[in-house]
Amino acid sequence: MSDDLVAAKPLYAQVRDQLTRRLVSGEWVPGMLIPSEHELARQLRVSQGTVRKALDAMTMDNLLVRRQGRGTFVSQPEDPKLLFQFFRLTADGKEAEFPLSQMLGNAEVPAPQEVAEPLGLAEGAPVVRIERVRLMAGAPVINEVLWLPAARFAGLAGLDGIPNNIYKLLSAKWGVTIARADEQLRATLADAQDAERLGCAVGHPLIAIQRIAYDLEDKAVELRQSRCLTDAVHYSVSLR
Amino acid sequence: MSDDLVAAKPLYAQVRDQLTRRLVSGEWVPGMLIPSEHELARQLRVSQGTVRKALDAMTMDNLLVRRQGRGTFVSQPEDPKLLFQFFRLTADGKEAEFPLSQMLGNAEVPAPQEVAEPLGLAEGAPVVRIERVRLMAGAPVINEVLWLPAARFAGLAGLDGIPNNIYKLLSAKWGVTIARADEQLRATLADAQDAERLGCAVGHPLIAIQRIAYDLEDKAVELRQSRCLTDAVHYSVSLR
DNA sequence: TAGTGGTCTAGACCACATA
DNA sequence: ATGTGGTCTAGACCACTAT
DSSP: OOOOSSOOSOHHHHHHHHHHHHHHHTSSOTTOEEOOHHHHHHHHTSOHHHHHHHHHHHHHTTSEEEETTTEEEEOOTTOTTTTTTTOOEEETTSOOOOOEEEEEEEEEEEOOHHHHHHHTOOTTOEEEEEEEEEEETTEEEEEEEEEEETTTSTTOTTOSSOOSOHHHHHHHHHOOOEEEEEEEEEEEEOOHHHHHHHTOOTTOEEEEEEEEEEETTOOEEEEEEEEEEOSSEEEEEEEO | OOOOSSOOSOHHHHHHHHHHHHHHHTSSOTTOEEOOHHHHHHHHTSOHHHHHHHHHHHHHTTSEEEETTTEEEEOOTTOTTTTTTTOOEEETTSOOOOOEEEEEEEEEEEOOHHHHHHHTOOTTOEEEEEEEEEEETTEEEEEEEEEEETTTSTTOTTOSSOOSOHHHHHHHHHOOOEEEEEEEEEEEEOOHHHHHHHTOOTTOEEEEEEEEEEETTOOEEEEEEEEEEOSSEEEEEEEO
């Protein structure tokens, strides 16, 4: 690699970062076939093995998909293998199912302090607040609010027909890829709004989830607060 | 590699499995320095690069720890980096903290059907049932029951002084390594027993966790049912 | 100084997909 | 037949640790 005044990082990490920049910039878009290992090695003037190590790392991060004999492709959020990457609720005794959404609101508002802080915004900065109920097997299961920085997603507030899979929309319309998310769970009780929207009694136990989602550059992109009815559904985690 | 009548798997995967067998058999014990890459390559008659790939995979699975200049060591469950591998509760706004335990019972009983099935045992097979309350920052937070197959852990039932970290005990006394665990979470309400043990009101919201823990050979080793007070503590998950 | 793991290279061969 | 990723090898050099 020619550019990079200070090395610091090993070569394959520099290659990984360089290639990730092609994703961030939109030069590489979801579904696209990227150049072969040999071609990238020529472009970047490193060995094929070093390119391979970078591509393997990006594949581990679910940014790329490699197919023997065909080539290496940019991951798509709607890929069946990635659909459940950020959705951990499963109906008891059934196959994983992606929930439908019923929109209840989508407006630009000033960010309250508790929202501004995790998103790295100033209090009162404009954010898009999306409210919806999500259904599994026809029954309402999640009552949730999403907050996204309005400056970054121009035209999102008030947008008609927000699709079920919001991360796919962020990717398609603004080129933003959600790379990871942190969730914090607690038990809570249904309030009057939960009860009405989820069709349960006030005081029914719920799991409250607070999620912060990050993009490829590790900047916070979304704050999501979900309140989940777990009578016929569970939150599942694999620890390794 | 000489042995292995049918190849099927790539060489580095065969090396990984072979080396994992040394962990299972007890030839390699936690904390031990294992032979160098060159030495293993000589032993197994493969190249150093192939050994490296196997060791890297095992390091990713938290089975080994590599230290540049010193060598490769077998992981220890009490390693600070692994302590929280299977413990996801954190006190709000504090550093991660490993909970103390207060034992409430430890006896051999016949396995009820709901316990026998996930552990792969026959209904009524002898299991060790351990009951305890766990404390964080001095306050009770978890009311839990553990079930382990008695046949595999001779002498566990009725054992005095069961330590706080049970997985370390399983490793030290029976050579069993917990390699992964699946958890299912739901919201529930405190019953009279929860209320008494956790010092909360009956009907207080709790997170109920059911865990199944697996060993190196992917056999179910433990069923754990935890009921957690999340007033000052949260369950945290990283999704990538 | 010697030994270890970490990086990087170069090239051979295999397995798979496509034309 | 060609091009792709997947495996495997061999060897050079670097960075770190211990003696």
